[in-house]
Amino acid sequence: MTLYGAIFYLLAAIILAATALALTRRALMHAVVYLVNAFFATAMLFYLLGAPLPAAFEVIIYAGAIMVLFLFIIMLMGVKDGRDMDAKKALAVWLPPVFLGAATLAAGWVLITAPAGAKEALPMARATPAELGRFVFDRYWLGVEAVSFLLFAGLAGALFLGKSGDEAGKTAKDGQGGAA
Amino acid sequence: MIVPLEHILLLAFILFLMGAVCALARRNLVMILLGLEVMLNAAGIAFVGASLRWMEMDGQAFVLFIMGVAAAEIAVGLALLVYCWRRSGSLDVNVFSRLKG
Structure with missing residues (x-):
């Protein structure tokens, strides 16, 4: 070995x-x-x-x-x-x-x-970072765009959930004493 | 090729299995998300191994995409987790068995 x-x-x-x-x-x-x-x-x-x-x-x-x-x-x-x-x-x-x-x-x-x-x-086997980066942007540019959209959607979703979680927490606490 | 592809795939398979068992069997929401991460990581190992075996860079490119997907998934997942924690004060999945609470 x-x-x-x-x-x-x-x-x-x-x-x-x-x-x-x-x-x-x-x-x-x-x-x-x-x-x-x-x-x-x-x-x-x-x-x-x-x-x-x-x-x-x-x-x-x-x-x-x-x-x-x-x-x-x-x-x-x-x-x-x-x-x-x-x-x-x-x-x-x-x-x-x-x-x-x-x-x-x-x-x-x-x-x-x-x-x-x-x-x-x-x-022999190693793909240098420059090679790989050029390859990704050359052949998979659509995928890169899709991932960037996905990250944006994730960001928006996380922000929305954080925000509505505030309101839900408040109503839950007002309604039933904050416990479930 | 420093090791046979089968050994890399076996490692990825065992890792994926551990992640799947964790995601299915644990009741803590944090542990379920950690299990998902382990499964994505196992898929990445399989991709890199295959990339080395056939000397193509496509596998490594897909590992980068997996990482992007994992980052987006975990942002939404943790936001959901915090939402559930605020609503019910618990991380046990059995608490969230009703659709409308």
């Missing part, structure tokens, strides 16, 4: 473990942070598979924008987890994320500082 093959299986194991841990957590905050780890590992996987631009967008959009939006919402709503960390449980809570984070960092480090001989296979 080549070095890159080994990194692939390591990253796949990290992604699967982090996602499985994320989706089985009761504490929402822990779930979101595990998923951020999984998305970072996915970004490295994209880079490994010769897709640097999707890798960058994976970090910027998924880990950076979407997961942070989740964190904002969870903090905004102040959902109670109802769990206090005691000293015995603290290690069990800390150990998996520390291990997964360290493994992700190690894989990234090996990927960046790989020996020159092992790098032969990669540049």
Whole structure:
């Protein structure tokens, strides 16, 4: 197995473990942070598979924008987890994320500082960001426009829901004492 | 090709399955949305793997579109979630079983 093959299986194991841990957590905050780890590992996987631009967008959009939006919402709503960390449980809570984070960092480090001989296979397959950007705007310009319309519709929908949620909340509180 | 395409597809399949099970089985609205994100991410991995296998950039272009769709979907989804939270003070999907409340 080549070095890159080994990194692939390591990253796949990290992604699967982090996602499985994320989706089985009761504490929402822990779930979101595990998923951020999984998305970072996915970004490295994209880079490994010769897709640097999707890798960058994976970090910027998924880990950076979407997961942070989740964190904002969870903090905004102040959902109670109802769990206090005691000293015995603290290690069990800390150990998996520390291990997964360290493994992700190690894989990234090996990927960046790989020996020159092992790098032969990669540049052949890699689509540079400039190439991919030109390709997308050249062949899929209609799709780009459609996504921009979709994002605008999403923005308008979110604004509308936020606004009408205010009024609905008020009437619900006036009508039935705010509880349902 | 550093690994066979089947292994990449297997990874994407397991990830998609985990996301689907989470979206269907969990009762918390936040966890359902997280499951959706995991499913979209799994689809992205399959696209990038296929893009590498056939040396075409179409797969990577579609990953970019998936990310745009995911961003729009999550904006509306979280707005709906906040709306439900304000209306009922709960994130349990069983609370929202009636169409008009």
